[in-house]
Amino acid sequence: MSRPAATYRVPPTPPHVRRGRVLAVSLAVLALALLVVVLATMNLPTWERVRSGLTRTLPPLWRGFTHPDWEVFPFAFRAMLETLFMAVLGTLLGGVLAFGLSFLAARNLLGGTAQAAPGKALLVAIRTFPEILLAIIFVAAAGPGPTAGIMAMGIHSIGFLGKIFSDVIEGIDQGPMEAIRAAGGNGVHVFLYAVVPQVLPEFASNVLYRFEINLRAATILGLVGAGGIGGPLIQRLQFRRWDDISTFLIVIVGFIVVVDFLSSTIRRRLV
Amino acid sequence: MAPDATPAAIPRPPLVGRLRGLFSLAVVAGIVVLAFRQTGFDIAALFTGAADFWRFFGRLVPPPSEIGSNWGTYLPQLAKPLIETLQIAYVGTFFGTLLALPLIFLASANTALDPVSMWVARVLLTVLRSIPDLLWAAILVPILVVGPLPGAVALTMFSIGVLAKLGSETVEAIDPGPLEALRAAGAGRLATIVYAVVPQVAATMVSYVLYVFEINVRASVIIGYVGAGGIGFTLQNRLNFFDYTGVGLIIVVIFAVVLVIDGLSVWARSRLI
Numbered sequence: 001m002s003r004p005a006a007t008y009r010v011p012p013t014p015p016h017v018r019r020g021r022v023l024a025v026s027l028a029v030l031a032l033a034l035l036v037v038v039l040a041t042m043n044l045p046t047w048e049r050v051r052s053g054l055t056r057t058l059p060p061l062w063r064g065f066t067h068p069d070w071e072v073f074p075f076a077f078r079a080m081l082e083t084l085f086m087a088v089l090g091t092l093l094g095g096v097l098a099f100g101l102s103f104l105a106a107r108n109l110l111g112g113t114a115q116a117a118p119g120k121a122l123l124v125a126i127r128t129f130p131e132i133l134l135a136i137i138f139v140a141a142a143g144p145g146p147t148a149g150i151m152a153m154g155i156h157s158i159g160f161l162g163k164i165f166s167d168v169i170e171g172i173d174q175g176p177m178e179a180i181r182a183a184g185g186n187g188v189h190v191f192l193y194a195v196v197p198q199v200l201p202e203f204a205s206n207v208l209y210r211f212e213i214n215l216r217a218a219t220i221l222g223l224v225g226a227g228g229i230g231g232p233l234i235q236r237l238q239f240r241r242w243d244d245i246s247t248f249l250i251v252i253v254g255f256i257v258v259v260d261f262l263s264s265t266i267r268r269r270l271v
Numbered sequence: 272m273a274p275d276a277t278p279a280a281i282p283r284p285p286l287v288g289r290l291r292g293l294f295s296l297a298v299v300a301g302i303v304v305l306a307f308r309q310t311g312f313d314i315a316a317l318f319t320g321a322a323d324f325w326r327f328f329g330r331l332v333p334p335p336s337e338i339g340s341n342w343g344t345y346l347p348q349l350a351k352p353l354i355e356t357l358q359i360a361y362v363g364t365f366f367g368t369l370l371a372l373p374l375i376f377l378a379s380a381n382t383a384l385d386p387v388s389m390w391v392a393r394v395l396l397t398v399l400r401s402i403p404d405l406l407w408a409a410i411l412v413p414i415l416v417v418g419p420l421p422g423a424v425a426l427t428m429f430s431i432g433v434l435a436k437l438g439s440e441t442v443e444a445i446d447p448g449p450l451e452a453l454r455a456a457g458a459g460r461l462a463t464i465v466y467a468v469v470p471q472v473a474a475t476m477v478s479y480v481l482y483v484f485e486i487n488v489r490a491s492v493i494i495g496y497v498g499a500g501g502i503g504f505t506l507q508n509r510l511n512f513f514d515y516t517g518v519g520l521i522i523v524v525i526f527a528v529v530l531v532i533d534g535l536s537v538w539a540r541s542r543l544i
Contacts, residue, residue, distance in 0.1 A: 147313060
């Protein structure tokens with residue numbers, strides 16, 4: 001059975017789609033032009049230098065990464081465990097401080113947007129300040145070691161957790177609060193039995209999430225002397241001990257993957 | 272009814288729930304106690320023994336009479352490393368985006384070629400993301416010559432991981448209708464992606480690219496600390512020379528740059544979606 005091939009006319013492209021395409025193409029051209037300018041003005045080494053560097057470093061690097069030194073595994077494991085504990089304390093410190101600050105940034109508890117504005121601005125400022133910069137400052141001020149790193153993580157975590165906490169508080173159901181007040185409960189009762197049960201699962205889930213972020217951050221704090229596995233790692237990087245470095249990287253990635261998995265499992269059950 | 276009638280007994284929460292709560296609390300408390308012992312964290316020391324800790328912050332600011340001359344002469348010197356910082360962030364974001372694009376479609380269940388390449392892509396992305404940007408920089412500096420090059424490559428690596436992860440989550444959440452329609456009409460793989468997937472995710476993806484640029488700016492101000500170019504290198508240099516007023520000024524400049532870039536990016540993203 002044959003029939004004549006039907007000719008379909010493709011409808012013309014609608015104007016808003018055409019405008020979108022023009023915009024996309026011009027953005028891409030702009031981005032590319034900017035890239036050319038940036039690459040031309042950047043202080044890049046000559047290809048010769050890069051190549052001679054690569055021919056010098058790549059063979060030992062390949063040998064090291066294919067033959068991790070398992071002798072340092074227990075040491076790397078202990079260093080990573082210390083890093084994990086740093087992340088625990090940094091998250092705890094951040095959580096406690098953020099808990100207090102979040103009530104000063106919640107519109108519904110303070111009775112208006114204007115009253116909450118200073119608290120919110122403070123949280124934005126804390127969030128914006130780079131964590132590693134904080135660590136560098138604390139190392140310079142208090143000396144190297146885990147305390148500087150924990151302080152840096154704790155302070156930086158306030159920004160993120162404080163924002164999430166105050167968002168959660170702003171979103172709570174007023175019903176239970178009114179019910180407890182109507183039943184004669186005082187402010188403490190309202191807080192304990194109407195606010196806390198509503199916000200606790202969300203708080204706990206976000207603290208865990210922040211812990212995942214902090215564990216990643218804690219692995220690099222040592223690069224600036226703020227404790228954890230980054231310290232012994234940067235020493236080995238300076239001496240290009242690639243066999244040790246590959247073991248360290250395996251331990252770091254392994255810890256992060258396992259902790260991420262455990263934490264996301266618990267978080268799914270919480271909320 | 273008398274006003275002081277004893278209220279009915281409040282039912283207590285079920286035993287299992289209470290035990291589980293107590294158990295979780297005990298586990299968390301145990302971990303925290305262990306953490307204190309293992310790290311030797313002593314927050315009190317900052318307030319008691321080390322008056323130095325607070326004096327340090329005073330030294331970051333030059334005496335009021337010298338602020339003008341001190342900052343006035345030093346600020347122009349920071350322009351060059353600052354521009355280099357932004358260059359590193361831009362190059363890292365550009366190539367990170369370019370390399371993430373194919374990986375996004377390989378790692379999404381609804382656009383993947385086959386299960387094997389999907390899992391390979393996912394494992395690769397997990398590894399790329401598990402190594403923080405500063406660590407990438409520290410690893411690449413001995414390989415790629417000290418300067419902005421290892422920094423740009425480090426940010427590229429980390430950007431790929433973050434962007435492809437966010438992107439594939441978005442792609443997996445699209446409306447499957449257009450996808451099925453194009454497949455049913457016999458469209459090839461590339462046509463399906465271009466006409467069914469891209470229009471649905473384009474705005475979100477641009478917003479993610481801006482977000483990654485924010486992350487990269489925040490990273491690029493620091494990576495110089497391990498030798499990867501930018502203002503972080505100047506910061507380390509000033510610290511080594513105990514030039515604390517210089518350090519203070521660099522801290523202020525970094526904070527201002529990050530704040531401005533963040534603000535612009537947040538504004539642009541709010542217009543996109």
